[in-house]
Amino acid sequence: MTKNLRVKTGKIIDETYKVSFKFNGKTYYGFKGDTLASALLANDVHLVGRSFKYHRPRGIMTAGSEEPNAIIQLHKNSSRTEPNVRATEVEIYEGLEASSQNCWPNVNFDIGGINNFLSPLLPAGFYYKTFMWPASFWEKYEYFIRKSAGLGKSPSEPDPDIYEHKYIHCDVLVIGSGISGIMAAKTAAKNGLQTLLVEEKPNLGGSTIYQDSENFRINNQNSGSWLEKEINEIKKLENLNIKTRTSVAAYHGYNFLLARESLTDHLPIEQRKSKTRHRLLKIRAKKVICATGSIERPLIFDNNDRPGILLSSAIKRYADLFGVACGEKNILLTNNDSAYETAISLFQKGINIEAIIDNREEVDSKLVYEVEKNNIKIYKGFTVVNTSGYKKINKVSIMRLSKDGQKVIGSKINLSCDCLGISGGWTPAVHLFTQSGGKLKFREEDQVFIPNTYPSDQISIGSCNGDLFLEDILINVPKALKEFLNIKKTEYEDIEVLSLENRSKRNIWLIPSDKVLGKTKSFVDYQNDATAKDIKLALREGFRSIEHVKRYTTTG
Structure with a gap:
């Protein structure tokens, strides 16, 4: 039986208008105003696809056009089929049919997942160093490489639209x-x-x-x-x-x-x-x-790509706008105050928060005080070093960060969860x-x-x-508009603003681990399966220009 994770009426959905749709052949229900991503999360569906190179299980990560994982095919085997569509941008409608890409025979059991075990043989730039001998086999190599490339399937019939x-x-x-x-x-x-x-x-x-x-x-x-x-x-x-x-x-x-x-x-x-x-x-x-x-920036740590790991702001957006809880045992990892805003919003809706892991040692913030007042456990000066779970996250392992943030110290603590929100600040x-x-x-x-x-x-x-920050926007935007539009005054110059967000942030995005970097899978580019290890390899092999590093590792 499908679990329902609706918690309250969202701001933009109409719960009087029920919509049925299909995902991977199974029928689900959402409401008018839902995106495919919010409707799947409401039905506790986190595994939506497989990654490009290693075919690792991937789930919904964001709530907008920046989504790297939930890339699906619409109306497969029809004239209206469309590949590589972000589930976060698809508004559900009666009769919608969507399916996972880049997996065979299905998303739950993907033969291509063997690539994950062969990953030591598939480092950054491996295709420049292999398939060279014998030369007579080049065309045979090419056939299989081309068959494995890409994600969705292009339409084969004329477009009726x-x-x-x-x-x-x-x-x-x-x-x-x-x-x-x-x-x-x-x-x-x-x-x-x-x-x-x-x-x-x-x-x-x-x-x-x-x-x-x-x-x-x-x-x-x-x-x-x-x-x-x-x-x-x-x-x-x-x-x-x-x-x-x-x-x-x-x-x-x-x-x-x-x-x-x-x-x-x-x-x-x-x-x-x-x-x-x-x-x-x-x-x-x-x-x-x-x-x-x-x-919102992600944080880079070992196995940071499991289904059930989302951006903190996305978890808040799904709860506020769609009335969806992304999990029942939520943990937030952060290096700034944004995750506390998410925690307060979830708490107000009755959504359980197991803990917040904050990379910062000391934080003088009213948002943090409000979270502490609600008896939510905060691990200050800690970070996540690994996660567990295959088709969905079920545990995080945390350790204390050193003062300089270059290594982790002390013993490992394991925390059970089914959703991890990450926040590395904003870009x-x-x-x-x-x-x-x-x-x-x-x-x-x-x-x-x-x-x-x-x-x-x-x-x-x-x-x-x-x-x-909100107060900076309300101070600087009116000034900029006056000068740019060549006007004398805007109606926003004497506005009063209250924001309890603290500006402190610990500038750590590549989280140190209890393992050497070469033994971890810490993803930088989720869509192309590029890891921190790949970037380090590119630098070691002499690439210096960031554009060359990007091309060699397929990052970005």
Whole structure:
């Protein structure tokens, strides 16, 4: 019997509208507004695929477009089949059929899993050093290598859907609808500028919209409620065009951008007849405002890829927006305060938290005090050195970190769990900025790249510009908008903000282990099965340029 892990009504699902769908041939149920990922997690399905190189079991890790593991095939063996789709981006609909990729005969028993045991023979760059003899066998090697490459299967029948393109001209294009994007769109539109706001998700609000804790307040309201009112206001502005389910894919010169607008992918197939599925938007903007947010960093430790290991922010998002508990015995591993925000949110919903493992020795944070007040066990100065479980995590092993963070000391402690949330801080999403030709600079104190030199009439604001805390966003974004839009005042300059998040972070991402690095499987790139050991090997073999290291190890 399938276990139901719904804990409460989520913000964006409609529990009066039940939806059936199939995954790997089995029927499950979710609700309107669920993604395939949230619906699977609600049904306690964590194993969704196999990794590219070693065919290791992999589960859902994130809640957005950054997902590296849950990459599936839609409507296999039909004219509508589509490979390599992220389960975190698929909205479920009646009749949806999805299946795991890169596994045979099935995801639970995959013959390719033998590669995991052969991994010592498959290091980074092994294909440059093998299959050289005899030369007459090259074509035979090639056949099997090509058969094993790739993930999903390409369609073999004509595409039955309709596609179109459209030109759009605007004064201001705002990319992203988190708190920074909403402030920017409202300010531009209210100053008489023809404004286009694009958002890749179905709903506006970014991560702030589900930040409903009393520990984050704007003008005496919790930040989520405040932002919801702002969103309701901008929907009434006549010179603001809002496009959701729209991903900007390319940023060319002179502020010419390409975006894909998804129009019917969320509808049952029988309702799509004679309707446009996708529209390619060719956008020419006088000014561009990037408010693309930031992505939570994972932490790198031995066996950090098991199903049931998710980003801490994803666990919070699934609970807040979809009403889904990712596990019944949750543990959080962190080097910053974000995981405590997740812990408080889960605790308020009655979701069990076994422990928090914090790499930091001492933390003077009100969020930490609130967690301690709720009798949640915190292991300060500890870290995870290994995990157990095959098709789903069932245990973590933790040890104390040395003062310099270079090794682990003391005895090992084993903790039972069925879900591990990891948080290594945040990385600004600068992808579009750099694609436009922008140059980055490195901020040493928190080890992030942020925009520096702009090649065109554009600006990055909010967390994609390195403002990773709520109070920084509400101070710096209005200033940036005034200068960029050449206006005298915004309505956000005298705003009151309360944020209890502490800025301290221990800059450790590659966790030391009780084993030598060569004996561990500490994954850096989950999608391509690249490990810390692979990167160390590339450096040892003489690669220095990071681009060469990436190509040699297939990282990134």
